Amino acid sequence: MTDLYSIPVTAADGSTTDLSAYRGRVLLIVNVASKCGFTPQYAGLEALYRAHQGSGLTVLGFPCNQFGAQEPGDAAEIANFCSTTYDVTFPVLGKIDVNGADAAPLWRHLKQEAPGLLGSEAIKWNFTKFFVGRDGRVIERYAPTTKPEAIEADIQKALQR
Structure with missing residues (x-):
């Protein structure tokens, strides 16, 4: 099995890093976009993060422009949008592709x-969510239509493990 925490990811500043800083935490990994019908989910993701970060939850946002060009901005524009529109404090990393030949290694995993x-591996749209347990294994994949608050019980259960 590939170690999720050693897979290279692009940070918001464009540098390459990995997820080792999040080892042992429960993760909610989401492909996000600022001009999508699901964009208001930023508020729910932030609420989950603020409610549970002290207990071991980290939300990680990965901007993606593959669906209807709904994330056209650069890193600075994305960061500004997230902070000024939704007061996002969870980590938002570098823009990625989630499908195709250029899909980010983390998303392939x-x-x-x-x-x-x-059994389809394709991501259908922005705000697809992957819920990862403290052991680095994916517990659940949620559709873009799944609102963050609907994941609350799963998060509480995973945090108790």
Whole structure:
């Protein structure tokens, strides 16, 4: 099994890093966009993060422009939008692709661990969510239509493990 925490990811500043700082935490990993019908979910993601970060939850946002060009901005524009519109304090990393030949390694890993409907690995739209346990294994994949507050009970259960 690939160690989720050693997979390279792009930080918001464009540098390469990994998720080792989050080892042992429960993660909610989401492909986000600022001009999407699901963008208001930023508020719910932030609420979950603020409520549970002290107990071991980290929300990680990965901006993605693959669906209807709904995340056209650069890192500074994305950060400004997140902070001024939704007061986001959870980590928002570098813009990525989640599908295709240029899909980020982390997203290839997540899709293999938790395929979607009928075994499809493709991400269908922005705000697809992967819920990862403290052991680095994907517990659940949630559709873009799943509101963050609907994940509350799963988060509480995972945090008690």
